[in-house]
Amino acid sequence: MTRPLNYKHLHYFWATVRWGGISRAAEQLHLTPQTLSGQVKQLEESLGVALFRIAGKRLELTEAGRVAYSYADEMFSLGAELTEALKSLPAGRAASFRVGISDAVPKSMAQRLLAPALALKEPVRLVCREGALENLLGELALHRLDLVLSTSAVPPGLNVRSYNHRLGSSPIGLYQARGAANRRMPFPKGLHGRPMLLPASDSPLRSPLLAWLQSHRVMLHIVGEFADPALMKAFGAAGAGVFPAPVAARLEISRSHDAVLLGRVDGVQEEYFAISNERRVSHPAVRAIVDAAPGTLGDDSRKT
Structure with missing residues (x-):
């Protein structure tokens, strides 16, 4: 027996x-x-x-x-x-929903992606932390976080047990402060020689963006490189140069940075992932975020 x-x-x-x-x-x-x-x-x-x-x-x-x-x-x-x-089940008071937000995720996009968690019938208390992706994944592995928002999946070879839930993507556009922009210039040829702000060298957007510019024979005049997308946008809003950002965030960029979309960078996308310890999502806040993401990111997210 x-x-x-x-x-x-x-x-x-x-x-x-x-x-x-x-x-x-x-x-x-x-x-x-x-x-x-x-x-x-x-x-x-x-x-x-x-x-x-x-x-x-x-x-x-x-x-x-x-x-x-x-x-x-x-x-x-x-x-x-x-x-x-x-x-995660509430017991007389709002349960904490602990989210790590990778430095690379635009703050306006993080707010939009997380908003469905605050609209649940059973309320949650949102606790957000920002940092480098690998540090946040370490916190997730120790169950100190319920979710990590990132623009990339879990890096291969990283010894943590976690699961990627792809939320969608947004095409990347090039923006410029409204006062400095010439909307009638040809795109992308009109970018030739203009001051340009770029993501840092470790950003997943850097290489495809440079390749696209080079394929269109745009002579780069790089005036700044930034690890923090919010700081890059702040410099762009001040007129320092043309800067890349998600097309899905164009309304926020127009309102908060007074910048206009010059055009889209064809074939270059910024992806968004919810990373959790759950292979089958059961946490109600995570479920709400995953389910609402296609609408949050717009129709472009469904085309990828």
Whole structure:
């Protein structure tokens, strides 16, 4: 008769793999290495297979161990999702909805994407943090955030368990302060030699934008490079140069920066992602954001 699986022992095995060995896992679990090793050994005996083999001074997973870890990782990740889903249920007061916003996301766009969360029947208290994407993903992995908004998916090779939910995209346009803009100039040839503001070199928009300008033989006169899109727009609004921004935000840019859209950069899009610990979205605020995103980003988001 098959013995029932001891989930406590399975969790110890999963932690050993996740933390890279007995000693590190024992420290995280507040156990002695001897105790942890004994618990894992009991799991192997109950399953009737070896999960680890000794390779020099290290432990390596056997084929059975790799299979067991893949199941265990899925099980405990689903358990974490369950915990977060239950935490999101209101209990007499508005539940906190903790969102990390990547530095690259325009603030006006973040507000529009998050607005549906504040319109829920059960109210939430929105708590926003800004920062570098990798730092925010680390906070998400520790369940200190419920969601991360980003203009890129989780970078490949980053050892965090999270899921990308593509919200849509917006074409990129080139804008200029209303007082400095000549709406009758030919586009894009009229950009030749004009002062230009560009995103920083690590921005996903930088390379395709430069390639598009070069394909149209536009001679660049770069006067500024910015990691913060809001700062770039502020300089653009002051007349420092032509600047790129999402077409979906053109009304806000017109109102708040008094800038006009000169034209679209064909084939260059800014994408938006909601990144969460949930593969199947159950958090009501995240669900509202994902469902409303196509309308928020406009018809252009449906064409990609």
